[in-house]
Amino acid sequence: MYDVVVVGGGLSGLMAALEAKRNGSEVLILERSNELGGKLQICSGETCNSKIEKYAKRCREVLRDLVNEIHSEGIEVMYGRHVEDIKRKEHFQIYTGLEYVDTKAIVFATGTKDKTRFTLNIPGDRVSGVFTESMALELITSGLIIGKNVAILSHNYEGINTAKKLLEHGISIIGIFEEHEKETSLNLGIPVYYGARVTEIRGKGRVERIRVSIDGKSQWFSCDTLVISAGRIPNAKMFLKLKAEMLPSTKGPVVNSNMESSIAGIFACGTVVDPNCDFDCALQQAKTAGKAAADFAKQ
Ligand SMILES: Cc1cc2nc3c(=O)[nH]c(=O)nc-3n(C[C@H](O)[C@H](O)[C@H](O)COP(=O)(O)OP(=O)(O)OC[C@H]3O[C@@H](n4cnc5c(N)ncnc54)[C@H](O)[C@@H]3O)c2cc1C
Structure with missing residues (x-):
């Protein structure tokens, strides 16, 4: 005992x-x-x-x-x-x-x-290349490359810290899609889309594109990896x-x-x-x- x-x-x-x-x-x-x-x-x-x-x-x-x-x-x-x-x-x-x-x-x-695409109810294809923040950081800390064109889904600006960590490891980021509309003063040299919501994930086997609603307008972005940084x-x-x-x-x-x-x-x-x-x-x-x-x- x-x-x-x-x-x-x-x-x-x-x-x-x-x-x-x-x-x-x-x-x-x-x-x-x-x-x-x-x-x-x-x-x-x-x-x-x-x-x-x-x-x-x-x-x-x-x-x-x-x-x-x-x-x-x-x-x-x-x-x-x-x-x-x-x-x-x-x-x-x-x-x-x-x-x-x-x-x-x-x-x-x-x-x-971590909250996942399922917790967030994001529909689409069940593909590889979709990681939570902790999973992505664990992989890159072990020296693995998670992808070549990474999109970051961000809630409450969480994705900004994730982006900093990915950039430290030389990962290329196509954009941070932040749900909040209020902009923060930040210059990471990558696009940050405010008021953005990822609404669909598509790909054959691996993620190829994500649909994002930005200020109510829907747009597709090509990427091979999505990191979910939603708390x-x-x-x-x-x-x-x-x-x-x-x-x-x-x-x-x-x-x-x-x-x-x-x-x-x-x-x-x-x-x-x-x-x-x-x-x-x-x-x-x-x-x-x-x-x-x-x-x-x-x-
Ligand atoms: C992505 C990320 C980045 C962070 N970066 C920083 C940073 O740079 N600087 C900083 O100061 N803080 C950072 N933090 C916060 C910091 O990690 C926490 O304050 C601290 O590490 C939390 O420790 P913990 O012991 O509460 O939880 P954890 O570190 O999560 O430990 C929980 C442990 O419990 C184990 N476990 C879970 N369930 C079970 C079970 N059922 N049975 C047995 N074992 C189980 C897990 O395997 C794990 O080892 C970060 C947090 C995250 C998520």
Whole structure:
């Protein structure tokens, strides 16, 4: 039986696990992928500069230091474990698809998922070459080329940051199609279409063109890749399944000042609570959640 199981090994999960361990808990991290770091792996450049302690470094360095600390503290990690179910008894029993894990407290740090063409109800052909922002960044960070003529669908100016990251990797962009009508002062040397809505995706096998409604007028644009940068929603399915109280504005779980959800003993931190939680917010919440979960396990 573990004291604290942390679900998700991204920035907030790693920090929560360290804090729980430092507060005397036997800790396990369950991570669905084969590596730690979550979205931190696709943050680029200097942008992870943090106001908190020693974390004012580039993302890669922060990630490397956190992973080293996890190992030096002897925290157990299980990879390839997608948490699918949780049963409440006197303690919690987590089902990973491979085994049952017993624990006194749980910290959810499962991050967010990107909105897709299906979430946005964009009709057309089912073609390759349509990526969410995270997928596109993951691929280019691993050195892969996602396409030659990339169009970016953008909501709330999210696509502008994506474009900057793609340009850093030498990707050619045919345009950013931003839903907002209000223009921002920006000069990336690529066209930005405001008041634009992608309404159709066409191609044989691979995307070849997209139909865009700009100020109500429909136009076709040729491209071989579409990156959807339309924001993220919390990966909070398990909270819905457990019938925890949810916050409609964030679509994440309601938490108290200890980052405890409406279910006693289940805590949450980072972007699963609020998709707009930035680096410092994720670190701060994770420290609170890790300590509170350790305290809960001692009860
Ligand atoms: C595209 C993008 C770019 C960003 N760029 C920057 C940047 O440049 N600078 C910056 O400061 N911030 C950036 N951010 C924000 C930053 O990534 C977050 O503040 C922080 O990394 C969030 O960490 P997290 O631990 O909450 O979530 P995540 O990093 O998403 O980690 C969640 C982890 O949980 C795992 N997981 C999910 N579901 C399950 C499950 N059911 N079972 C087991 N494991 C599961 C995932 O595999 C993942 O490892 C960016 C975010 C995104 C999406």
